[in-house]
Amino acid sequence: MPTSETEILSLNDIKASYTKGVKILRSVSLEITQKKIACLIGPNGAGKSTVLKAIMGLANVESGSVKLNGENITGMKPHEVMHRGIAYVPQGRTVFPEMTVWENLRMGGFIIKDKQLVEDRIQEIFNIFPILYDYRNQKAYALSGGEQQMVEMGRVLILDPSFMLIDEPSIGLAPKVRRLVFEKIISLNREKRIGVLMVEQNAIQGLEASDLGYVLDMGRVRFSGPGVDLLRDERIHKLYLGGGGKDYRKARFETDT
Amino acid sequence: MSFEFREVIKDFGGIRALDRVSFKTPHGAITGLIGPNGSGKTTLFNVLTGFLPMDGGQIFYKNDRIDGLKPHEVVELGIIRTFQITRVFPKLTLLENLLVPTRTNLISDLLRRPKTPKKLEKAQQLLEIIGMSAYMHEPASILSFGQSKLLELTLSFMIDADIILLDEPSAGINPSLQSGINDWIEAENKEGKEFLIIEHNMEVVMNLCHHIIVLHNGQKLAQGEPAEIQQDEEVLDAYLGD
Numbered sequence: 001m002p003t004s005e006t007e008i009l010s011l012n013d014i015k016a017s018y019t020k021g022v023k024i025l026r027s028v029s030l031e032i033t034q035k036k037i038a039c040l041i042g043p044n045g046a047g048k049s050t051v052l053k054a055i056m057g058l059a060n061v062e063s064g065s066v067k068l069n070g071e072n073i074t075g076m077k078p079h080e081v082m083h084r085g086i087a088y089v090p091q092g093r094t095v096f097p098e099m100t101v102w103e104n105l106r107m108g109g110f111i112i113k114d115k116q117l118v119e120d121r122i123q124e125i126f127n128i129f130p131i132l133y134d135y136r137n138q139k140a141y142a143l144s145g146g147e148q149q150m151v152e153m154g155r156v157l158i159l160d161p162s163f164m165l166i167d168e169p170s171i172g173l174a175p176k177v178r179r180l181v182f183e184k185i186i187s188l189n190r191e192k193r194i195g196v197l198m199v200e201q202n203a204i205q206g207l208e209a210s211d212l213g214y215v216l217d218m219g220r221v222r223f224s225g226p227g228v229d230l231l232r233d234e235r236i237h238k239l240y241l242g243g244g245g246k247d248y249r250k251a252r253f254e255t256d257t
Numbered sequence: 258m259s260f261e262f263r264e265v266i267k268d269f270g271g272i273r274a275l276d277r278v279s280f281k282t283p284h285g286a287i288t289g290l291i292g293p294n295g296s297g298k299t300t301l302f303n304v305l306t307g308f309l310p311m312d313g314g315q316i317f318y319k320n321d322r323i324d325g326l327k328p329h330e331v332v333e334l335g336i337i338r339t340f341q342i343t344r345v346f347p348k349l350t351l352l353e354n355l356l357v358p359t360r361t362n363l364i365s366d367l368l369r370r371p372k373t374p375k376k377l378e379k380a381q382q383l384l385e386i387i388g389m390s391a392y393m394h395e396p397a398s399i400l401s402f403g404q405s406k407l408l409e410l411t412l413s414f415m416i417d418a419d420i421i422l423l424d425e426p427s428a429g430i431n432p433s434l435q436s437g438i439n440d441w442i443e444a445e446n447k448e449g450k451e452f453l454i455i456e457h458n459m460e461v462v463m464n465l466c467h468h469i470i471v472l473h474n475g476q477k478l479a480q481g482e483p484a485e486i487q488q489d490e491e492v493l494d495a496y497l498g499d
Contacts, residue, residue: 022399043388043431044403091402091429092342142272145294172341172428174293174457175497201403201429202458242432242460 007034007069007162009055009086009195014064016047016054024050024059026219032212034162034195037185039227041203041240042216048199049091051216052165055197056081056088079111087156091167091199095148095155097141101132104140108155118158125154128192129184146177150184157188163195164188170202178202182209203241207231215240259284259319259420259451260305266313267297267304267475274300276475277314282468287442287452289466289483293496296472298455299341302422306338307331335419339426343405345412347398351389354397354408355380358416376415383411386437403429410438420451427458439465459497463487471496 009032016025024047032038040048053059055066057078066074068084082088096104105125109118126133129150135143140151149169156164169185170178186209188194200206207213207227215223215236223236230236260282267275274297282288290298303309305316307328316324318334326334346354359376384390387407392399397408406429413421427435435458442452442465456462462469462483469486471479473495479486486492 019399022395041431043434044407044429045389045401049401168429172294172425172457175459177294178457201431203432238433240431240433242436 005069007085007195008032008067009163009197010067011051011055012065012067014051014054014066015062016050016059016064017062018050018059024219025054028054028064028216028219028221030214030221030224032163032195032197034193035189036211037189037196037198037209038212038214039203039206039210040197040199040214040216041201041206042222043240044201046216047219048216049167052088052167052197052199055086055165082111082159082161085159085162087159087161087164089152089156089164089166089169091171093145093148093152093172095140095143095151098139100137100139101143101151102136104151105132105154105158108158112158121158121160125157128157128188129154144177145172146174146181149173149181153184153188157192157194161194163197166196166198168199168201170200170205178205182206185209204231258282259286260453261317262301262314263317264314265301265304265311265316265324267300267309268312274475275304275311278472278475278477279314280470280477280480282451282453282470285446285449285451286467287446287454287465289462289469290453290455290472291457291462291469291486291496292472292478297475298472299424300475301472302338302424302453302455305331306336306422332416332418335417336422337413337416337418337420338422339409339413339424341424341428343402343409345397345400345405345408348396350394350396351384351400351408352377352380352393355383355412355415358412380411380415383414383441386441387411388434403431406430407434407438414441414445418450420453421445423452423454423456425455425457427456427461435461 011028011030014025014028017023028051040051042048050059054061057076061074065072073081073084096107105122106118112118131147132150132154140148169181173181182205185196189196207230210227213227213230214221223230258281262278262280265275265278292298304311307326311324315322356376381390384393410426446452466483469483471492478495479489479492
C-alpha cells in the first residue's frame with residue numbers, strides 16, 4: 001500500500017502477555033516511520049520478540065494501542081495486519097525446507113490473487129538478492145544460513161510491505177555473512193522505502209545499522225534514541241552491550257529505582 | 258590429546274559435508290570450532306556424538322575408537338552436547354528441567370551417597386547466573402527463544418561430563434549475560450572440564466578459546482591459537498571478511 005506520505009507505525013503504552021499471570025510487556029511505546037530502521041535490544045526475556053508479535057496480532061494485547069497511520073490495528077488478525085503492509089520475519093530458520101527457493105518465495109504471495117503480480121515481484125526480489133536467482137531451483141534446506149535468511153526476507157517482500165518486522169536477522173550467521181545481511185536491510189530501507197523494526201542480540205552491529213535504538217528491559221522501554229547515541233552511552237554499554245563484566249545484573253537492578 | 262579425527266568423511270547424497278577431516282584437540286582445553294555457514298561444523302558434532310553415521314575415517318577419544326557408538330554410549334563416556342535448536346521440556350518447571358538429566362537408575366548410583374541436594378543447589382545457582390531464578394517454578398513454556406537456549410546450556414552444566422560440546426552458545430544471547438556465561442565456562446574448565454565450542458561470535462571465540470579449528474567446505478582450513486588464526490589470510494578471506 002505505498003502512498004506518497006511517509007507511513008507511521010506506533011505503539012502506545014502496550015501491555016501484553018501470552019498466558020494469564022505472566023506479563024511480558026508492561027509498558028511499551030515506540031514509533032517508527034517508513035524512512036527509518038529501528039533496533040530493539042535488551043536482555044533475554046525482556047519482551048523484544050513480543051513487541052513484534054503484539055504488532056502482528058500474535059500476542060494478547062491487554063491494553064494500549066498499535067496504530068498504523070492513525071488507524072487502530074490493535075488485536076487484528078495476522079493476515080489483516082499483513083494486508084495493511086506490515087511484514088513479519090520470525091525468529092529462527094523458518095524456510096519451507098523441502099520447497100525450492102522459488103516455491104518459498106511464491107508462498108509469501110499466496111494471499112495475492114494476481115499471479116502475474118507475484119511473478120513480477122519475485123523477479124524484483126531476484127534483483128535485490130541475485131544469489132536467490134542462482135539457487136531458485138534448489139531446495140531451501142540445502143542453502144546456507146545467510147541464504148536462508150535472504151529467502152525469509154524475500155518471502156515477505158512479495159507483499160510489497162511498508163514495514164518489515166524482523167526478529168534476529170543475524171542469528172547463527174558467520175561474521176562475513178552477518179555484515180551482508182545488515183547491508184541488505186539498509187538497502188531495503190533506503191532504496192525500497194521499507195521501514196524496519198528489528199530485534200538483535202548482536203546489539204552493537206544492530207545499532208550501527210539502525211537510525212533508532214530502543215533498549216527494552218523487563219517489559220519496558222528503558223532507553224531510546226539515535227543508534228549512535230545509544231552506542232556511546234556508557235550505562236547502556238555496561239548493562240546491555242557486554243561492557244560490564246559479571247556485575248551487570250547488579251547494575252541493571254540499581255538503575256531500576 | 259583428547260579427541261582425534263582421522264580422515265573423517267561424511268556425505269549427504271552427492272554433497273561431501275566432511276572431507277577427510279583430521280585434527281587432534283589438546284587435552285584440558287577450550288577448543289573453538291569456527292567456519293562459514295554450511296562448512297560442516299554441526300555435522301562434525303553429529304558424527305562425533307553418534308547422531309549420524311560416518312562414511313569414512315576414524316574418531317578416537319583418549320586413544321579409544323568411538324565412531325560407531327550410539328549417542329547414549331557417547332554420553333556414558335562423559336561427552337555431552339547442546340543443540341542449535343533447543344530441546345527443553347515445556348511442561349516441566351525450569352528447576353525440573355535441570356534435574357532431569359541428573360536422575361539415574363543405575364545400581365552403582367544407588368550405592369553412592371545420594372547427591373540430589375547438591376544438584377538442587379547447583380541448579381539454583383545456575384538459574385541465578387542466567388538471571389532466571391525468579392521463574393524457577395514456572396513451566397519452561399513461558400520462556401522466550403533466547404531463554405530456552407540459556408536453560409539448555411545450563412542443563413549441560415548439570416551433568417557430570419568430562420567434555421561439553423556447545424553448538425553456538427552465544428547465538429541469541431544478550432552480550433552482557435554472555436560474559437557471565439563465559440566466566441562460568443572458564444571456571445568449569447579450570448576444574449578440569451573440556452569444551453569444544455562452535456561459535457560465530459569472534460569476541461567469545463578469541464577471549465575464551467585456547468585453541469581453534471577452522472572448517473571450510475567440509476575441510477580443515479586451519480588450526481592453531483587464537484592469535485595465529487586471526488592473522489591467517491585464508492581464514493580472513495573465507496570467514497572473517499574485511
